[in-house]
Amino acid sequence: MKIVKTINSEIFRSYDLRGVVDIDLNADVMYTLGRAYATFLSERRIKESTIGRDNRLTGEEYSKAFIQGMNDGGINTIDIGLSLSQIVYFSSYYFQIKGSVMISASHNPKNFNGLKLGVGYSDTMITEEIQHLRQIVEIGQYSEGKGTNRSEDIFSAYKTDILKRFSLKKKWKIVVEGCNTGSGVFYPTIFRDAGCEVIEQNCIPDGSFPLGVPDPTEIKVLERLAKRIKQEKADIGFAYDTDGDRMSVVDENGSIIWMDSIVALFAQDVLDLLP
Incomplete structure (x- = not known):
């Protein structure tokens, strides 16, 4: 995978990133966005992030690319696999880390995919932060490091937390x-x-x-x-x-x-x- 120099600016929306597969998004774009998010987190002294995905056909490929981008940017990752947005939000509390990623295009058609990116506990990127992420891509200066990745299944913990309420x-x-x-x-x-x-x-x-x-x-x-x-x-x-x-x-x-x-x-x- 390689860093791409330009990414369609229209995928950087008010509350998430969303684009068309093979037009706006591919594995190299996701790798680059992973590098950009790693840089964003590093600026805030955040060193870890969880990541989950929905069941879109490109989900697993894009997840691997994004994880590699974060790892190469110095961020340690915890891959929770097939998931829901609220389980990803829960993962921040469960692991006590502020970075979180959900690879999903929500209710969009099958040829879309996208990203919801966390900046804290129950706190996801909004317009200003997403535009800063876009600027990181445009400038092309990324953090570097050797982050690690591990896989964890936290659904049982999430379910237990929900049912006790x-x-x-x-x-x-x-x-x-x-x-x-x-x-x-x-x-x-x-x-x-x-x-x-x-x-x-x-x-x-x-x-x-x-x-x-x-x-x-x-x-x-x-x-x-x-x-x-x-x-x-x-x-x-x-x-x-x-x-x-x-x-x-x-x-x-x-x-x-x-x-x-x-x-x-x-x-x-x-x-x-x-x-």
Whole structure:
């Protein structure tokens, strides 16, 4: 792998990096971005980073390239493999390190990929920091070193941490629509261990996304989830995107519970904790 001199500036967005595979992104671009992120972290005296990825077809290749870039830039890495964004955020607390990387293009089509980059605990890059990363690439002066890489599976620790925070008063019957993403690996396990009966739908990961764009807010996704809920006489259903941070909810009648109602429920919980 080699450093590339120019990268399409349009992939540097407000809260993440996202581009088209083989047009904006390839292994050399990801290696270069790894070198740039290593430089960014080194400027802040951060020496370690975790890294996870979704199940896109380019995910494993891009992850290896980005890790190599960070290692060559002097950053030690912990590869947590197939993951979700929230598990990557959790990894910072678990390992007590501020660097974190999620290789994902969220709910975008299969020919996209991208990066979410951490700068602290539950703190990801925003516009100013992402533009600084772009400037590092443009200047082309990178930190150097001999970082190491190791692999760790932290899903069990994440699941334990989640499950200790609540208990269910009944055994819910749940449909999980995985949209053929990594979310279909993790969420059914969490729900089952919480005591739910889980019906899995499209939970086998397939980075070609044979059913279309992995966006849980798409009407066709909601329709097939609602249909299965009524068939199974389930209590509720959830659909997720590739990195698990976008969700749709359908009730027992097949009706969509819109996000403003869900946010209101979350707000009630937050206000109970922080009045």
